[in-house]
Amino acid sequence: MAKPAATYQELHIQSDLSELADVRTFVVSQAEEFGFSEDVVFQISLAVDEACSNLIRHAYKLDASNRITVRIATKESQFIVSIFDAAISFDPTQLKSPDMNDYFSKFRHGGLGVHIIKRVMDDIKYIPANTKHPLNELRLTKRLVA
Amino acid sequence: MAEFQITTSTNNNIEELLLHGYLDAHTAPQLEAAIGVLVQQGKYNILVNFRELDYISSAGLGVFMVFIEEVRNNNGDIKLCEMKPKVYTVFDLLGFPMLFEILPTSQEATDKFTTSNG
Numbered sequence: 249m250a251k252p253a254a255t256y257q258e259l260h261i262q263s264d265l266s267e268l269a270d271v272r273t274f275v276v277s278q279a280e281e282f283g284f285s286e287d288v289v290f291q292i293s294l295a296v297d298e299a300c301s302n303l304i305r306h307a308y309k310l311d312a313s314n315r316i317t318v319r320i321a322t323k324e325s326q327f328i329v330s331i332f333d334a335a336i337s338f339d340p341t342q343l344k345s346p347d348m349n350d351y352f353s354k355f356r357h358g359g360l361g362v363h364i365i366k367r368v369m370d371d372i373k374y375i376p377a378n379t380k381h382p383l384n385e386l387r388l389t390k391r392l393v394a
Numbered sequence: 395m396a397e398f399q400i401t402t403s404t405n406n407n408i409e410e411l412l413l414h415g416y417l418d419a420h421t422a423p424q425l426e427a428a429i430g431v432l433v434q435q436g437k438y439n440i441l442v443n444f445r446e447l448d449y450i451s452s453a454g455l456g457v458f459m460v461f462i463e464e465v466r467n468n469n470g471d472i473k474l475c476e477m478k479p480k481v482y483t484v485f486d487l488l489g490f491p492m493l494f495e496i497l498p499t500s501q502e503a504t505d506k507f508t509t510s511n512g
Contacts (some may be wrong), residue, residue, distance in 0.1 A: 294451060357456040
C-alpha cells in the first residue's frame with residue numbers, strides 16, 4: 249500500500265500585528281486536530297506567534313502591504329509549521345540565546361521570541377530564498393509523542 | 395469583546411491593573427501606555443492581576459522589563475498575581491520568576507506591598 253501523501257493547510261495574512269490572533273486561531277485548530285495536548289497546542293501557537301511577530305516588526309518593519317504565509321503540514325508524527333516571507337533573508341537560528349541572568353541584571357527587553365521558539369519546538373530550520381524558491385522559509389517542527 | 399482590555403483600580407496606594415483577553419505584540423502597546431501613565435504620575439506600587447488573561451507572548455513580558463528598573467529605583471515594584479497555568483509557563487520558560495514576584499492571589503500581593511513599604 250502506498251504511503252499517504254503529506255497534507256497541508258495554509259493561512260495567508262498581511263504583515264500586520266492585528267493578524268496575530270487569526271494566526272493563533274489557525275494554529276490552535278490544526279494542532280488540536282492533530283492530537284496534541286492543550287499545553288503543547290498553546291506552546292506551538294506561541295512559537296508561531298513569536299515568529300510572525302518578528303517578521304512583521306523587524307523584517308517588514310510594520311509595513312502591512314507585505315504578506316506572510318503560514319503552512320501547516322503533517323507527516324507521520326510530525327507537525328510542521330512553515331512560515332514564508334519575501335523580506336530580506338535573516339536566519340533566526342543563528343541568534344545566540346541570551347544569558348537570562350545577564351538579561352535581567354541589565355533590565356534588557358525584547359529579543360526573546362527566538363529563544364521561546366527554540367525552547368518549545370523540537371526542531372527549527374531556516375531556508376533562505378533562492379533562485380528556485382523566492383520566499384524565505386522558517387520551518388518549525390513538533391513531534392506528537394504517543 | 396475587544397481582544398485585550400485593562401481595568402484599573404486603586405487601593406491603599408496600590409494601583410491594580412486587571413488584564414483581560416490576549417496580550418501579544420499587537421495589544422502590548424496598550425499595557426505599556428497604561429503602566430507609562432502610572433509611572434509618569436509617580437505611582438510606583440503596581441499590581442498586575444492576570445486573572446482574566448488567556449494568552450501572553452514575549453511582547454507582553456517585555457512591557458514589564460521596560461518599567462521595572464525605574465519603578466524599583468523609586469522604591470516601588472511591579473508585582474504579578476493570579477496567573478492561569480499556561481500564562482505562568484511563559485514567564486517560567488524564560489526565568490522571569492527570578493526578577494518578578496508572582497503571587498497566587500491579589501490579597502497576597504497587596505500584603506507584600508504593605509510589608510515592604512513598612
